Amino acid sequence: MKYIEMSKQVLENVGGIENLNQVEHCATRLRLHYNSKKLINEEALKGIEDVLGIVNKAGQVQIIIGPNVNEAYNDFLDVSGWKEGQNSGGASAEEEPEEKKAMYYVNKFGSFMAAIFMPIVPALITGGMILAIRNLLINYFGVSMESGTAVIMTAIFSAGFTFLPIYIGYTMAKRLKMEPIMGAFLGGLLVSSSISGVKGLSFLGIGIPTVDYASSVLPIMLGVGLMYFVDRFFQKYLPDTVRYFLKPLFTMTIVVPVTLIALGPVGTILSTYVGMGITQLMNTIGGVAMPIFAAVYPYMVMLGLDKAIMPIGFNSVATLGYDPAIMIMGFISNLCVGGSALAVATTMKNDKTKKGMIASFGVTALCGVTEPAFYGSLIMRPRVLIGTAIGAVSAGLVAGIFGLKSYVMGGCPGLFTALFFVDKQGSVGNLILAAVVAIIAIAVSFVASKIILSKMEAKEVK
Numbered sequence: 001m002k003y004i005e006m007s008k009q010v011l012e013n014v015g016g017i018e019n020l021n022q023v024e025h026c027a028t029r030l031r032l033h034y035n036s037k038k039l040i041n042e043e044a045l046k047g048i049e050d051v052l053g054i055v056n057k058a059g060q061v062q063i064i065i066g067p068n069v070n071e072a073y074n075d076f077l078d079v080s081g082w083k084e085g086q087n088s089g090g091a092s093a094e095e096e097p098e099e100k101k102a103m104y105y106v107n108k109f110g111s112f113m114a115a116i117f118m119p120i121v122p123a124l125i126t127g128g129m130i131l132a133i134r135n136l137l138i139n140y141f142g143v144s145m146e147s148g149t150a151v152i153m154t155a156i157f158s159a160g161f162t163f164l165p166i167y168i169g170y171t172m173a174k175r176l177k178m179e180p181i182m183g184a185f186l187g188g189l190l191v192s193s194s195i196s197g198v199k200g201l202s203f204l205g206i207g208i209p210t211v212d213y214a215s216s217v218l219p220i221m222l223g224v225g226l227m228y229f230v231d232r233f234f235q236k237y238l239p240d241t242v243r244y245f246l247k248p249l250f251t252m253t254i255v256v257p258v259t260l261i262a263l264g265p266v267g268t269i270l271s272t273y274v275g276m277g278i279t280q281l282m283n284t285i286g287g288v289a290m291p292i293f294a295a296v297y298p299y300m301v302m303l304g305l306d307k308a309i310m311p312i313g314f315n316s317v318a319t320l321g322y323d324p325a326i327m328i329m330g331f332i333s334n335l336c337v338g339g340s341a342l343a344v345a346t347t348m349k350n351d352k353t354k355k356g357m358i359a360s361f362g363v364t365a366l367c368g369v370t371e372p373a374f375y376g377s378l379i380m381r382p383r384v385l386i387g388t389a390i391g392a393v394s395a396g397l398v399a400g401i402f403g404l405k406s407y408v409m410g411g412c413p414g415l416f417t418a419l420f421f422v423d424k425q426g427s428v429g430n431l432i433l434a435a436v437v438a439i440i441a442i443a444v445s446f447v448a449s450k451i452i453l454s455k456m457e458a459k460e461v462k
Contacts, residue, residue: 127160
C-alpha cells in the first residue's frame with residue numbers, strides 16, 4: 001500500500017474518476033486516459049512524492065513511477081474505484097480535439113502497442129531466459145536433451161512463445177474493449193494442432209493456405225482488428241435478449257474463415273518481408289544505423305515512442321529467430337544512461353543524500369529501467385546527455401559492425417537480461433560480444449560524462 005497517498009493526489013489532479021476513460025500501465029508508467037485536458041493539473045502532478053515525472057500527450061497523462069509501477073497501478077485502482085471496462089460519464093475528449101499531426105498518430109499507436117505487448121513481456125522474458133539456461137546446461141554441464149529437466153524447461157519456453165497469438169489476442173481484445181476471452185479464443189484456434197501448419201484444409205470449398213501460426217504476431221492482430229468491427233456491428237443491431245448468445249457466435253462465424261483464408265496468410269507474408277528488410281538493413285548499414293538508433297533511443301523512451309517499434313522486434317524474433325535491432329539499441333542506450341547517471345553521482349561532493357539517490361538511479365538504469373535516471377539526474381543536465389550519446393555511438397558501432405543479436409524480445413534490456421544474447425544452440429560467442437558492447441557503453445558514457453561535468457564545474461568556478 002506504498003502508493004495510496006500518491007494515488008489520492010494523482011486522482012485529485014486528473015479531475016477525479018469522472019474524467020478518466022481508461023487506466024493501464026506499461027513497464028514504468030501509469031497511463032491515465034482522460035476526457036478533458038482542462039482538468040489535468042500538470043504542475044501539481046509533477047510535485048507529488050514518488051512521481052518521477054509526467055508525459056501528457058494524445059489524450060493521456062503518463063505518470064512515471066519506475067519498476068514498481070504495477071504496485072502503484074493496483075493501489076490507484078483501490079483508491080479510485082476504477083473497474084476494468086468502465087467508461088466515465090464525464091466530458092468527451094472530442095470536446096478538446098488535439099491537433100492531429102504526424103506525432104499525434106505515432107503517440108496513439110505507441111500507446112496502443114504498449115497496452116497489447118507490455119502485459120505479455122514477463123512470460124516472454126521467463127521463457128527466453130529458461131531456454132538460454134537450458135542450452136547452457138546441455139552444452140556445458142552434461143544435461144541430456146531427453147532428460148526430464150530439459151523437457152520441462154523446453155515446455156516453459158514453448159508456453160511463453162508458441163502460444164503468443166493467444167496472449168496477443170487477449171490483450172488486444174481487452175484494449176479494444178471487447179470480451180478479452182474472444183481474442184484469446186481466436187488465438188487458440190490459430191495455434192491449435194488442427195489448424196497451425198495443417199495442409200489441405202478448406203472452408204465451404206475455399207482452400208485455406210497452410211500457415212504455421214506458432215509464435216506469430218501479425219495474423220492474430222489482423223484477426224482481432226476485424227473482430228472489433230464485426231463485434232461493434234452486432235452490438236449495435238442484435239436485440240439485447242439474444243445478444244449474449246448470438247453475438248460471439250455470429251462474430252466468430254465471420255472472423256474465423258476470413259482470418260484463415262486471407263488475413264492470416266497476408267499477415268505471415270508481411271511478417272516475412274519485414275524480417276527480411278530488417279536483416280538486410282543491419283547487414284548492409286548496421287555499422288551506421290545502430291549508433292544512430294542507440295543515440296536517439298533515450299528520447300524515444302522519454303516520449304513513449306519506444307512502444308511504437310516493439311512489434312518490429314516481436315516480429316523479428318517470430319520470423320528470424322532473433323532481433324538484430326530493437327532490443328540491441330535499447331540495451332546500449334540503457335547502459336549509457338546508467339553510466340552517465342553514475343558519472344553525475346560520483347561528481348557530487350556536498351549532498352550525500354542526493355548523491356546516493358542518483359547512484360541508485362544509475363544502477364537501476366544499468367538493470368534496464370532508465371526513467372528515474374533520465375528524469376532524476378540527466379534531463380536537468382542536458383550537456384551530460386552528450387556523454388550519453390558518445391557512449392551510445394561508440395557501443396553502437398561495435399554492435400552494428402559485428403552484428404549483435406538478441407534472441408529474446410521484451411522487457412527492459414540491461415545487465416540482468418544478459419541471457420537474452422545466448423543463441424538457441426547455447427553458444428556464448430554472441431554473449432561475449434554483448435559483454436564487450438556493454439563495457440564500451442558503460443565506460444565511454446561514464447568517462448565522457450565525467451569530462452563534461454568537470455569542464456562545467458571548472459567553468460562555474462572560473
